[in-house]
Structures are given as structure tokens and as C-alpha cells.
Amino acid sequence: MTDTRRTGRHANSTLVVLFLSLGGLAYAVLQSLVAPALPVIAKDLSASTGDISWVLTAYLLAASVLTPILARLGDMVGKRKVLLVVLVLLAIGTLIAALAPNLAVLVAARSLQGAAGAILPLSIGIVRDELPRERVGVTVGLLSAIFGIGAGLGIVAAGPIVDHLSWQWLFWLPLILIAVALAGVAFGVPESPVRTPGRLDILGAVILSAGLVALLLAISKGREWGWVEPKTLGLLIGGAVLLVVFALAELRIREPLIDMRLVGIRGVWTTNLVGLTFGFAMFGTFLLIPTLLELPTATGYGFGKTVSDAGLFLLPTTLMMLVFGPLSGLLERRFGPKVPLTLGAVAVVVAFAIPALTHSALWHLLLSGVLTGAGIGLVFAAMSNAIIETVPATQTGEATGVNAIVRTIGGSIGSAVVAAVVASDTTASGLPTDHAFTTGFWVCSGVAVLAVVAALALPGARRRHDEAVAHGVEDLPAEPENATAR
Secondary structure, eight states: OOOHHTTHHHHHHHHHHHHHHHHHHHHHHHHHTTGGGGHHHHHTTTHHHHHTTHHHHHHHHHHHHHHHHHHHHHHHOOOHHHHHHHHHHHHHHHHHHHHHOHHHHHHHHHHHGGGGGGGGHHHHHHHHHSSSSHHHHHHHHHHHHHHHHHHHHHHHHHHOOOOOOSSSSHHHHHHHHHHHHHHHHHHHOOOOOOOOOOOOHHHHHHHHHHHHHHHHHHHHHHHHTTTTTTTHHHHHHHHHHHHHHHHHTTTTTSSSSOOOHHOOOOOHHHHHHHHHHHHHHHHHHHHHHHHHHSSGGGGGOOEEEEEEEEEHHHHHHHHHHHHHHHHHHHHHHOOOHHHHHHHHHHHHHHHHHHHHOOOSSSSHHHHHHHHHHHHHHHHHHHHHHHTTTTSSSSGGHHHHHHHHHHHHHHHHHHHHHHHHHHTTOOOSSSSHHHHHHHHHHHHHHHHHHHHHHHHHSHHHHHHHHHHHHHTTSSSHHHHHOTTTTT
């Protein structure tokens, strides 16, 4: 097979990256944009607080279920083809959401949007196949950071959009980005020549889908239903059992949906553990800091900010993601992914420890946000690069798709746990206490410590290569010249 990265065939690689970035940005913005506006949407659609949460839950469930399936299809039939389908689904879902007359239609539209969770693994696969090898690390860093940046921009932009326009514009504006990205991918992105021929594991997809739906439904609704209620426990246990059954079944078939040999490689499972904890921490930030900022000053610890003002306080977080994502790619190219993974994880531990110790002044929260953004930028990029250096090119979409699922699950767990912590300690008027926020920050900091441990456990380049070969994974990328130093 011809290595297209060495032939110079693709003169417009910058445009390729631009179009892929726009698609990822639109998806990531839509992931978080509706969260601050849920009360407004609920009022307009006459929905209860419990029912309106399905606007987020449906998106999360669809992303978790369909990401591995669509990423696998991309490896099989062509990443560009599947990416075009995914962008069309995202556009249709966004258009329906903007026109939704009731909650049921809006939830269905959000499910279509969630199907676009495969954009990141498909885009990373295209970058690996099409760009010169020396540009892959930095570009993957940029694409990965954009997912964190988009989520931050969604929180920042939601308030002004709702205040000055209407909640429907939360979908009209991203639709413009999607249209540009769709046209760009259609006319400016070549089809990858790398394929993994085979059949889609339908039974495995059904089992995985059922397991993820059960787990995420229990996590997202556990606070509302009660964590020890039979239906919550039943879904948690049932989901865990189904995922074990899925893993065992995948080991026994010739063409699995997810090659469990990949998951068992230390370079992969340690990276996925980092992804799980960072998904938790990122959504903890998006919940804790805006809530604390918006509490009345009469509480003695709130800052009395509006939704729009609170969103602006997350702008430094977003900017740091933009800066440190590409920087992570540069560090990875020089030292390997272990260095940016570890630095980013340490930054997030400190970021949450600061407001856990004191959050009496605005600069405490700003400093926390800056460190969080830097850490997320470093880690999100390094995770993708660690995986693509460990697995063969034909399984890039599959492996990065699993990492995307893990981050989604981490975000779901983080939002549910942090929300439960904040809601468990309230004043007589129902507002979270100062101690509740302190506990929430410490929980996030403690979870981030797990990311530090996992990052330190990531093997160096030569050992990653040797362990992958020992697991039967072939067609690996060539070892870098400075692999020993890594």
C-alpha cells in the first residue's frame, strides 16, 4: 500500500485540518451549549426538571452507543464516507432541534446529534492516513483540544445567545459551522486508502449498546430516582454484566467490533483510564464553577453573577485548551505522550485543590480555570497520540473511538457525582452550602490523582511497541529514533 503521507499528493492538508476541526468544534459546542439553557427550554416547552434532563441524556447515550460502531465502519468502508454520513446526521438533528415544537421532538433531535460522537476518531484516522508524519502529532493535538475548547465555548456562549436571541439559536448558529464542515469534507478531504475489511459485529454492537445504555441511564438518572432504588441498582448491575459478556464474546469471534487485545495493551488501558478521569474532571469544572459564581452574594460565598457573566469566567479555560493542545503535540513529538499526560494530570490536580482550599475570591476560580484548561489541552491531545502510536493504522478509528466513549462515560459519571455532592448539602432555602462546593472540588482533585498514576504507568515508546507485538497487534507505526529516551 502506498504511503500517501510521503508522496506529497495532498497539497491542501491545511484545509483538510480546517474542515475536520469545524466539524469537531460544532459537535463539541452542541454537547454543552444547551446545559445552561435547560431551565429556559423547560419553561418554553412546558417540561418538568426531570424530563428536560433527557435533552442531555439522549445526546450522551447516542454518542456512547454509536461512536464505536461508526468508528469501526470508518475503518472498514472508508473514514471520509462515514464522516460525511455522520455530519449529515448532525446537521439533520440540529435543524430538527431548532424547529422542535415539543420535548419529544427535541430529545429525538438530540439523539441524532449524539450520533456524531464518531467525528473525533474518524478525523484522527484521516489525519494519520493523509498528513505527513511530522505533522500528525501536532494536528491530533489540535483536533483533540478542540473537543474541550468546543465544550467550554458552549458554556460561555449559551447565556448571551439565550439573553439576546432565543434558545432556538443554540442550534441555528452551530448549524452554520456544520454546513461549512460538510461542504469542506465533501469537496476538500480525500478518502483514506487504509481499510480493515470485514463484517460489522452486529451481536456485539447490540450487547455493547444495551450495556452502555443501562449504565449511563442509571448514572444520569440515579440522583432523581435514588441511588439505592431497585431500578437504579438493576440498571447498574445489568449494564456491568452486559459489558463483561461483551468483552468475553469479543475475544471469541474473528472480526470483533472492538478488539479486546487492543484494550488489554498497557499503553491503551492506561490512556483510557486517564480519559475516564479527565471526562469526570472537565464536567466537574463546568458544573461547580458556574454554579458557585451564580449563587447570590447574600449567601456569603456566592458571587451573584448572571449566566452570561459566569460563562465568561470559563473563557480563560477555553483559551488555555487552545494554546496547550498544539503544545502537547510538540511535547509528544520530542518526549513522547507520557510527559504531556503527566504534566496535564498534575495541573488538574492543583487546579481543583486551589478552590478546595479556598474559593473566597474570584481570582481563585480564575486560576483554577486556567490550570484546568492547560491540563485538559495537554492531556486530550496526548491521549490520542499515545493511542495512535500504539495501535496499527487499520485500527486507529476503533481504538480512538473507545477512548472517546471512555471520556463520555467519565463526563457522565462526573456530572452525576458532582451534582449529587452539591445537592446533598444544602441550606434551608435549598441552595448548596459552601462546604458542598469544597467537597466537590476535593472529589475532582482526588479523581485527577488517578490520572497522574495512570499517566506515570504509561510505558515508553519501545515498551509500548514490544507489548503491542506481544498481544498480537501487528502493522504498528515505526518506532521514533529517540524511542529509548522516551
